[in-house]
Amino acid sequence: MGILWFWIVALMLAAYVVLDGFDIGVGVVYLLVAKTEAERSQALRAIGPVWDGNEVWLLAAGGTMFFAFPLLYASSFSGFYLPLMMVLWLLILRGLSVELRGHLQDPLWRSFFDVLFFLSSTALAIFFGSALANVVRGVPIGADGYFFLPLWTDWRPGPHPGILDWYTVLGGVLAMVALALHGALYLAVKTEGGLEHRALRLARRLGPAVAVLTLVSIPATVVARPNSLHNYETHPAAFLAPVAAFVGLVLVATALKARKAVRGFAASCLYLASMLTGAAAGLVPVLLPCVGTEGQDLTIDRALAGPHTLRVGLVWWSLGIALALMYFGIVYWLFRGKVPQEADGYGH
Amino acid sequence: MDALTLHRIHFAFTNTYHYLFPQLTMGLALLIVVLKTIALKSSDPHYEESARFWGRIFAVNFLLGVVTGIPMEFQFGTNWSEFSRRTGGVIGMPLAMEGIFSFFLESAFLGLFLFGQKKLPRWGHWASAVMVFVGSWISGFFIIVTNAWMQHPVAYTVSPGGIYEVGSFWGLLGNPWAWLEYTHNMSGAVITGAFVMSAVGALYLLQRRDEEYGRVFLKIGVIAGIVSCAVQVFPTGDLHGKYMAKHQPATVAAMEGLFHSEKGAGMVLLGQPDVEKQQIDNPLVVNKVLSFLIYGTTSAEVKGLDEFPKEDWPATLPLLYYSYHIMVGLGTYFLAVMGLAVFLLWRGKLYRSRWLLWPIMLSFPLPYIANTAGWITAEVGRQPWLVYGLIRTSEGYSKHIGAGTSLFTLIGFLGLYSVISILWIVLLYRFIQKGPNAPLHEASEGLTTA
Numbered sequence: 170m171g172i173l174w175f176w177i178v179a180l181m182l183a184a185y186v187v188l189d190g191f192d193i194g195v196g197v198v199y200l201l202v203a204k205t206e207a208e209r210s211q212a213l214r215a216i217g218p219v220w221d222g223n224e225v226w227l228l229a230a231g232g233t234m235f236f237a238f239p240l241l242y243a244s245s246f247s248g249f250y251l252p253l254m255m256v257l258w259l260l261i262l263r264g265l266s267v268e269l270r271g272h273l274q275d276p277l278w279r280s281f282f283d284v285l286f287f288l289s290s291t292a293l294a295i296f297f298g299s300a301l302a303n304v305v306r307g308v309p310i311g312a313d314g315y316f317f318l319p320l321w322t323d324w325r326p327g328p329h330p331g332i333l334d335w336y337t338v339l340g341g342v343l344a345m346v347a348l349a350l351h352g353a354l355y356l357a358v359k360t361e362g363g364l365e366h367r368a369l370r371l372a373r374r375l376g377p378a379v380a381v382l383t384l385v386s387i388p389a390t391v392v393a394r395p396n397s398l399h400n401y402e403t404h405p406a407a408f409l410a411p412v413a414a415f416v417g418l419v420l421v422a423t424a425l426k427a428r429k430a431v432r433g434f435a436a437s438c439l440y441l442a443s444m445l446t447g448a449a450a451g452l453v454p455v456l457l458p459c460v461g462t463e464g465q466d467l468t469i470d471r472a473l474a475g476p477h478t479l480r481v482g483l484v485w486w487s488l489g490i491a492l493a494l495m496y497f498g499i500v501y502w503l504f505r506g507k508v509p510q511e512a513d514g515y516g517h
Numbered sequence: 518m519d520a521l522t523l524h525r526i527h528f529a530f531t532n533t534y535h536y537l538f539p540q541l542t543m544g545l546a547l548l549i550v551v552l553k554t555i556a557l558k559s560s561d562p563h564y565e566e567s568a569r570f571w572g573r574i575f576a577v578n579f580l581l582g583v584v585t586g587i588p589m590e591f592q593f594g595t596n597w598s599e600f601s602r603r604t605g606g607v608i609g610m611p612l613a614m615e616g617i618f619s620f621f622l623e624s625a626f627l628g629l630f631l632f633g634q635k636k637l638p639r640w641g642h643w644a645s646a647v648m649v650f651v652g653s654w655i656s657g658f659f660i661i662v663t664n665a666w667m668q669h670p671v672a673y674t675v676s677p678g679g680i681y682e683v684g685s686f687w688g689l690l691g692n693p694w695a696w697l698e699y700t701h702n703m704s705g706a707v708i709t710g711a712f713v714m715s716a717v718g719a720l721y722l723l724q725r726r727d728e729e730y731g732r733v734f735l736k737i738g739v740i741a742g743i744v745s746c747a748v749q750v751f752p753t754g755d756l757h758g759k760y761m762a763k764h765q766p767a768t769v770a771a772m773e774g775l776f777h778s779e780k781g782a783g784m785v786l787l788g789q790p791d792v793e794k795q796q797i798d799n800p801l802v803v804n805k806v807l808s809f810l811i812y813g814t815t816s817a818e819v820k821g822l823d824e825f826p827k828e829d830w831p832a833t834l835p836l837l838y839y840s841y842h843i844m845v846g847l848g849t850y851f852l853a854v855m856g857l858a859v860f861l862l863w864r865g866k867l868y869r870s871r872w873l874l875w876p877i878m879l880s881f882p883l884p885y886i887a888n889t890a891g892w893i894t895a896e897v898g899r900q901p902w903l904v905y906g907l908i909r910t911s912e913g914y915s916k917h918i919g920a921g922t923s924l925f926t927l928i929g930f931l932g933l934y935s936v937i938s939i940l941w942i943v944l945l946y947r948f949i950q951k952g953p954n955a956p957l958h959e960a961s962e963g964l965t966t967a
Binding site: 262478 | 591594608609633680
């Protein structure tokens with residue numbers, strides 16, 4: 170039961186990264202590829218009907234983690250207090266900029282939200298990447314299961330790490346570049362004209378950067394947490410995940426060469442999902458590894474809620490997710506195809 | 518200030534601010550469904566246009582509710598980690614269900630409602646408005662289930678280590694406290710929606726502009742207003758109060774300012790509680806009413822605070838006492854204003870009664886105050902307990918997060934929410950100023966990207 174809930178939460182987080190990842194990615198590349206007012210409006214309309222629903226995966230994953238692994242929720246949310254609060258502020262600013270920009274015609278109003286959209290999205294990508302790197306590297310968990318991390322210490326992963334060290338910064342940069350690629354590909358799929366053209370061109374430049382950073386991140390992970398290969402040695406099937414990630418990257422490259430945006434975007438989804446699956450496969454059954462000597466790893470068994478809670482949860486969770494997938498199907502189907510260059514929204 | 522106090526202010530501030538938005542959107546969602554339903558049947562185009570106008574206002578408020586709501590779900594873990602660790606097996610359930618059953622629904626159908634008018638048939642657009650309404654009311658339900666369990670914990674099991682788990686799923690969802698609190702809260706939200714809609718209607722009539730719309734807003738607003746104001750008092754407020762007197766007697770004594778047990782207790786209408794001397798200064802009391810309201814007989818004994826050990830008294834008694842009295846006082850005023858307005862509507866005089874349109878227009882902030890005061894009554898009234906009778910508030914906060922850190926992020930939220938307030942005022946002013954008849958490409962430009 171514990172393993173099942175581990176993978177449920179992991180997959181919900183992966184769904185968040187793949188889905189809201191392209192909204193964030195659009196924000197990262199927004200100022201570079203959308204030059205005119207018409208293009209910026211077109212870029213925002215490409216994510217307009219879906220970004221909020223995509224963001225819900227984060228909340229739903231957080232809520233699911235709360236009831237399935239109360240100790241993990243309590244320990245990690247309080248331990249990562251400062252970065253999480255900043256993520257909240259950034260999520261607020263990103264949401265405001267996507268939604269409020271278009272309400273006034275004033276060019277100053279719009280420029281303000283343009284820059285805010287870019288800054289908040291870029292910072293979000295970096296924060297999420299380093300958050301994942303923090304989880305992979307481990308944190309100094311105390312005997313009571315709690316910890317509190319300073320923002321930085323000596324910039325080295327070790328017994329006294331901070332939120333930021335060279336490894337987690339690398340994770341942040343990788344996430345920013347990978348989501349930029351993801352967002353550029355999404356724009357290439359959903360838009361037309363100059364915007365589509367520039368998005369494709371940018372994606373071709375970002376592809377090699379993602380590949381290099383991914384290659385660097387693997388030995389870096391082994392250095393930052395030597396234990397991380399353990400699961401792969403005992404369960405070689407886990408290697409499927411990193412292999413799938415590389416297949417994803419290769420497919421992105423070939424699709425870009427053939428100028429097939431849809432194929433490229435699908436490959437990018439495969440890449441992101443496989444990277445996250447790979448990270449999760451390296452952890453299980455640990456939820457949050459411990460560094461230092463005081464405490465011990467936060468494992469599934471330690472953090473799991475009671476059997477009745479989990480059994481009941483499985484029933485409504487399955488029902489709820491089936492409904493959610495249906496809603497997503499309806500929305501994405503209704504808004505399929507390219508976003509027209511001319512606005513055509515509610516009120517026209 | 519110590520860490521506990523700061524964590525409490527942190528949650529109280531972010532939550533109070535957040536709830537300014539959902540109380541309007543949950544109420545408006547219902548009123549928009551009413552407008553859309555009339556528009557389906559009616560040949561009068563003003564109902565469809567009115568739904569569109571309020572849809573714009575709904576969208577901005579919904580957005581602000583979403584972005585200020587995310588911190589609420591995170592703060593259980595960040596600021597109240599001990600509470601989360603011990604009760605996550607119970608309250609994590611309704612919180613997760615809110616995300617999965619409500620947020621996905623709301624976000625998907627709001628997108629359809631705002632973007633889909635041309636893509637959807639008329640009934641499809643109507644259905645998306647209904648789904649947004651259903652989603653937002655489901656969301657309210659799960660939050661109230663969570664709060665109700667903290668107010669009146671039921672259907673749980675507890676381990677020797679003090680870890681709580683769900684004992685019965687249906688027992689948790691069927692908590693009588695939850696249903697009383699939910700109906701009371703939702704009719705409170707409709708009151709906010711009704712007053713805001715009526716206020717804009719009154720404004721247009723007073724300004725002698727967009728008068729066809731002003732009449733639609735006023736008519737729908739005051740009818741929804743009188744129904745919700747009446748339901749707010751009876752049965753929801755009445756039953757909720759009686760249930761509370763049974764299960765949180767110390768809270769009720771503090772709310773009413775009843776320091777000493779009394780047979781045939783009177784109800785204090787006005788007066789200032791003096792906690793030191795344990796008395797109400799300058800009291801204006803209606804004899805025997807309190808006994809009657811709680812027990813249905815004027816001679817029943819109502820327990821005063823002196824029956825309870827002082828460490829179980831709500832610590833900030835005057836705040837509780839005043840919040841409760843503000844809520845009840847405003848509720849009475851709402852009933853009077855809406856009652857009068859509906860009477861004049863029935864007599865066909867409302868639209869010309871400028872003396873009443875003025876107070877209707879000016880009253881729109883009051884339901885926000887009343888709803889907030891009601892929540893302060895509930896939450897301060899629960900003190901000193903985090904989970905009533907089980908976990909004290911002082912046990913629940915994140916012990917590893919110091920006062921300085923909590924203050925830092927509180928200041929951050931204060932700053933950010935100040936900016937949001939300014940944006941809200943600017944946008945709402947523009948929407949109302951331009952009105953439902955605004956040239957389409959200007960007023961609705963926003964939602965082409967929204």
